[in-house]
Amino acid sequence: MSALLEAKPLLVDLRQVRAEDLDALLEEEAARWERELDWDFRPSADLVRRFVRMQALSGYVLAAGRKVVGYCYYVSEERKGLVGDLYVMKEWSRPEYEAQLLTAALRAMFATPDVKRVESQLMMLAEGAREGMPFREWLQPFRRNFMMADLAGARDLPVGRAAVATNFERWHEREHEQGARLIAKAYQGHVDAEINDQYRNVSGARRFLTNIVQYPGCGSFFQQGSYVAIDGVTGQLLGLSLASLVAFDVGHITQVCVDPAIRGTGVGYELMRHCMRALAEAGCRRVSLTVTASNTGAIGLYERLGFRTHRSFDAIVWSS
Numbered sequence: 001m002s003a004l005l006e007a008k009p010l011l012v013d014l015r016q017v018r019a020e021d022l023d024a025l026l027e028e029e030a031a032r033w034e035r036e037l038d039w040d041f042r043p044s045a046d047l048v049r050r051f052v053r054m055q056a057l058s059g060y061v062l063a064a065g066r067k068v069v070g071y072c073y074y075v076s077e078e079r080k081g082l083v084g085d086l087y088v089m090k091e092w093s094r095p096e097y098e099a100q101l102l103t104a105a106l107r108a109m110f111a112t113p114d115v116k117r118v119e120s121q122l123m124m125l126a127e128g129a130r131e132g133m134p135f136r137e138w139l140q141p142f143r144r145n146f147m148m149a150d151l152a153g154a155r156d157l158p159v160g161r162a163a164v165a166t167n168f169e170r171w172h173e174r175e176h177e178q179g180a181r182l183i184a185k186a187y188q189g190h191v192d193a194e195i196n197d198q199y200r201n202v203s204g205a206r207r208f209l210t211n212i213v214q215y216p217g218c219g220s221f222f223q224q225g226s227y228v229a230i231d232g233v234t235g236q237l238l239g240l241s242l243a244s245l246v247a248f249d250v251g252h253i254t255q256v257c258v259d260p261a262i263r264g265t266g267v268g269y270e271l272m273r274h275c276m277r278a279l280a281e282a283g284c285r286r287v288s289l290t291v292t293a294s295n296t297g298a299i300g301l302y303e304r305l306g307f308r309t310h311r312s313f314d315a316i317v318w319s320s
Helices: 019-037 042-053 095-110 173-186 202-214 267-281 296-304
Strands: 010-013 058-064 067-077 080-088 117-121 139-150 166-170 227-231 237-247 250-258 286-292 308-319
Touching (some): 010 095, 019 042, 019 308, 058 095, 067 095, 080 095, 095 117, 139 296, 166 267, 173 202, 173 237, 173 250, 237 267, 250 267, 286 296
Parallel strands (some): 080 117, 250 286
Antiparallel strands (some): 117 308, 139 286, 139 308, 166 227, 237 250
């Protein structure tokens, strides 16, 4: 009998299942990430298994008999919750099941003292899932694009002419504090600060940079392909572009920003060109990034560098 004719799966607390119970689900999800996004999801899946074994991960699963067919996990920090991942196996994929998992996670987070905001960027949700989202009265959706570029011609990208005297150097940990201050400055009043509140102040930007460099959610940080732009006279940090490896031969630009005072001078183009060239020289064949669809200026820059939109998805914020 097909899954569609069987009884609906049951919602179960994630702490009540073993890591091994998630294997089939995580293997299918990893295969889909590789097939659709050229992304090796296995390090993230291994991290999920590790925390499930420790019973240190909050969330829910959908269980059809003895089989786990869907899961959602979340974390709460200070006054904010984050939906880490949500996936339902193809055989059971229905908007109602995604909504059931998400509703349970949101209820748990909003029941946590002081949590007033939840953020999510779930690229594997079904197209049109926004219509079935729970807690619609608190919901703010932001369309985002997942863009990709082939790196075969990265070495031949023309050198830009930055309108300021700028030195382009590889990222070093000593730039962490200046980088945090630059991010907070660059995203002041920007739509992306509505999606990720870590962009709104220096302390949040510090945490953002730490997560990028130390954790595998956006791939393994690739210092060789990460660059900063430094004023040749004052030594001030003017811009940065950070890269990760999301597969052994695929890169991902995790962050690119420049000081608002020098936007349009070509510094952003040069930062990206340096990153792309370094990734190509390291043996990468493709590179990806995500960008908010309303950020047409950034999208225009990326398209000039060869990026094309591969898929679109919703970043969703719930604010009570």
